[in-house]
Amino acid sequence: MAEFLQFCASGLTVGAVYALVALGFTIIYNASDVVNFAQGEFVMIGGMTTVFATAAGVPLPIAVLIAILAAMVIGLLLHRLAIEPARGASPVTLIIITIGASIFLRGLAQIVFDKQFHSLPAFSGDTPINIGGALVLPQSFWVLGGAVVIVIALWAFFNRTVTGKAVLATAANRLAARLVGINTSFVIGLSFVLSAAIGAIAGILVTPITLTSYDIGTLLALKGFAAAMLGGMGNPIGAIVGGLLVGLLEAFGAGYISSTYKDAMAFIVILGVLFVMPGGLLGRASVERV
């Protein structure tokens, strides 16, 4: 039982990060049909900026704010300088632009920061908490709690504010949204800023556990994308479910079967699911518009 709980704790912590990355994919995808492959770089920017700001003597809470703001500015720049000028191009073109942006951001991070791995002190100590025999780091609760808070805040934003509803309207039908006077370009820009902020928060929360470096974004983007596909691209609940599932699959795969095939097993399950349910677990069936 202790083993089972230990695997759960590991899977949920890693899964929460995948879920937040997947959520970032979902928000931008809904608003603009673009799969933003620079999503992992937002996670990196969040972690690295916090590390370097605290190293420069900035207190942690302010460093966190700086990091989130930095990611939001870069998210906005990514939209204004790379996506917006190419508006009207096909989503595939835009996706390739985001891949280019992610390579550019990684290169920039090598110069602005450095090429080493970095860590942050855990927010509330390193003493593990014993839950039924499983030893869980307090930071894991920060990651899970942070994910829950973000999901609730997003839900409130989308359902309780006019701006949030404008984003939903744009996601539902961009032309109709524009016809009723919604500034869709602003909405798409906003979706990039929101995604960047979510990514940065994930990066900050997880750095004390997983460490960070300029190139952690690639793998996170891959896993987050897989999670979003598993849950159903475009469905925020699906993104969360998909992320947690991928994390749990990896942990149980490594724990109960074989650590050698850990990643392979997660992807085999994803392929299996997509084979039976092409839209993902919670995705809508895709309808070809004629």
Add this chain to the structure above:
Amino acid sequence: MARFWNKIGRVAVTSVAVLALGAAAHAADTIKIGSSLSMTGPASFLGDPEGKTLEMYVEDINANGGVNGKQLELVIYDDAADANSARTFATRLVEDDGVIAVVGGSTTGATMAMVPVFEDAGIPFISLAGAVVIIDPVKEFVFKTPHTDRMACEKIFEDMQKNGISKIGMISGTGGFGKSMRGQCMDVAGNYGIEILADETYGPKDADMTPQLTKIKGTDGIQAVVNPGFGQGPAIVTRNYRQLGIDVPLYQSHGVASKSFIDLAGEAAEGVRLPAAALLVADKLPDDDPQKPVVTGYKTKYEETTGEPVSTFGGHAYDGLMILVEAMKRAGSEDPAAIRDEIEKTQGFIGTGGTVNMSAEDHLGLDLSAFKMLEIKDGDWTIVN
């Protein structure tokens, strides 16, 4: 931000220096030596100090009159740990640049990709990568300076034997280094009466190893755990190890022999043991140790020039360059074959990695005494006797 402008400044200065050198090179008679290193990318923690070391010492040698009365010209390429580009650069070094010897190859993958090129061209190649396959079987023109993974396993098992440990668990990275060392450890474990009861792996970019360690923890009778691997993986393993409260000794490899491992693993690193070169404990060596002047000299110069803490990886580049320079002096010519013969005759060379005695059968020339067993105490290395 200051760091950023510093780097820009450094790049600009280097470019100017390279231009100036290029102009001078055409005028004077120079000896060209080449290198391909992983200065960026996943193995940049190897290639970065190696590149800085080579540049620093070539400049130093030139300022002191060069080799055999000629100035050295260093041609460095950055292969970013990609075996394909390493091979392309190797061909370029031979065909376009016309180098007479090569010191480089940060990773085993990049090294093995370059080996056939230099073997065909008959250019002596001193590799800076770890795995034993580079020099075993012996290749005519290929040498290396770092200790092998096999030696690291032997040193670890020797220490275990001393402490009465015979049943162990292993958790290895699946990157080139971890995989190779895992194989070597399995191979030599029997010689030391060591039984491997648990054998787990993790991906080089994995962020959480608690599931694997939970399995090891649940295996009965384990007296110690070995973690072959480099990069951030071992730091996370070490943290997870303490998180799970596993209380048997943890052995790391020489792949983590840099200060950044202690920084990353933090308090969890206390009590971790690993085999490493004397360079890490330069100031703790006894005064009569023959390596002391070499390692303190290199450490001081590296830290003063770059402002970064020394790592054993840069030391391998120092050893490689110095072995080559001494061989060129003894050969007294620029004929690659003559230089190769002299490298093979290297005897009693004291480098950062240990005392090197090469022979036709041994293109590494180090024995187990070149490794010190270290333990991390109070955030610093200490020598275990």
